[in-house]
Amino acid sequence: MPERLVPGDEAPDFRLPDAAGNEVALRDFRGRHTVVYFYPAAATPGCTKQACDFRDSLTALQAAGYEVLGISPDPVAKLAAFAAAEGLTFPLLSDPDHAVAEAYAAWGEKKNYGRTYEGLIRSTVVVRPDGKVTLAQYNVRATGHVAKLLRDLQLAG
Template sequence: MPERLIPGDTAPAFALKNSDGLEVSLEDFRGRSTVVYFYPAASTPGCTKQACDFRDSLASLQQAGYEVVGISPDPVEKLAKFAAAEGLPFPLLSDPDHTVAGAYAAWGEKKNYGKTYQGLIRSTVVVDPEGKVALAQYNVRATGHVAKLRRDLKLDT
C-alpha cells in the first residue's frame, strides 16, 4: 500500500470518466483548490449521506474557492443514477481498477467483523491550486465529515 499523502506532497495526477462518460482530470482543476473525496459505493446509506452533505455545502465551499470531486470504484452507469437520484452537481468519477485510489493511499487493507480484505478507505484529500496536497484525511466517517472538513479548512470561523 502506498504511503499516505501529507501536506506538501504533489497530488497524484488522474484522468477518469465521470457520470456522463467524459474524462475529467486533476489538471482540469488547476488554479483552484479541490476537495477529492473517495467513497466505497454509490447509493449506500453512508456514501449517500456524505455525498448529500457535500451537495448541501457546495455553494459555500465554492464561494470559499473549493471545488469538489467524488471518486469510487463504481461503474459510470451507477454513478449517473446516483448523481441523478441525489441531485449531485459535482463530478463523480469512476475508478474501477482502484488505480487512483491506490495512488492516493485510499485503497488498502480493511477489517470488518473480524475479516481482513482489500477495499476503499473513505478518504479526503484537498489539493491546492498548484497541485500540492493541502490536507489529507483517512478513515473519515461518512456522517459529519463535511462539517469536520469545513472546520479543518477554517471555513466556519
C-alpha cells in the same frame, strides 16, 4: 501500497470518466482548490449521506474557491443513477480498477465484522491550486465528515 499523502506532497494526477462518461483530470482544476474524496460505493447509506453533505455544502465550498470531486470504484452508469437520484451537481468519477485510489493510499486493508479484506478507505485529500496537498484525511466517517472538513479548512465555525 503507497504511503499516505501529507501536506506538501504533489497530488497524483489522474484522468477518469465522470457520471456522463466525460473524461475529467485533476490538472483541469489547477488554479483552484480541489477537494478529492474517495467513497466505497454509490447509493449505500453512508456514501449517500456523505455525498448529500457535500452537495448541501457545495455553495459554501465554491464561494471559498473549492471544487469537489467524488471518486469510487463504481461503473459510470451507477454513478449517473446516484447523481440523478440525489441531485448531485459535482463530478463523480469512476475508478473501477482502483488505480487512483491506490495512488492516493485510499485503497488497502480494511476490517469489518472481524473480516479482513482489501477495499476502498474512505478518504479526503484537499489539493491547492498549485497541485500540492493541503490536507489529507484517511478513515474518515461518512456522517459529520463534511462539517469537520469545513471547520478544518476554516470555512465554518
